[in-house]
Amino acid sequence: MLISVDLYTTLIPVIVTVLTVAVLFYAVSRDLRNVLAVSGVRRISEYVTLRCPTCGYVKVREFKVGDYVGKVDDEKCPNDGSSLVIIGIGKEQANA
Ligand SMILES: [Zn+2]
Numbered sequence: 001m002l003i004s005v006d007l008y009t010t011l012i013p014v015i016v017t018v019l020t021v022a023v024l025f026y027a028v029s030r031d032l033r034n035v036l037a038v039s040g041v042r043r044i045s046e047y048v049t050l051r052c053p054t055c056g057y058v059k060v061r062e063f064k065v066g067d068y069v070g071k072v073d074d075e076k077c078p079n080d081g082s083s084l085v086i087i088g089i090g091k092e093q094a095n096a
Helices: 002-040
Strands: 044-051 058-062 072-076 083-093
Touching: none
Parallel strands: none
Antiparallel strands: 044 058, 044 083, 072 083
């Protein structure tokens, strides 16, 4: 009885600690990715082509970390409000 109670009273702080560390690690790695993204996009500008699957509206915008072909973007079509889909990713040399 005593042993099982001790197990729970020590287990809960351990779980809380592990969760806190995991959340901190997640936050730090996200910041790190943003820093890398900002420093990496300076020289070569990458762009993505977005297309509306409903009406065919096409738009080009700057590449963001996590973009990939086939991804449903956060951006909406100005014509019908459908989510735009990434149909292509390209690179462009600055001052070329
Ligand atoms: Zn549309």
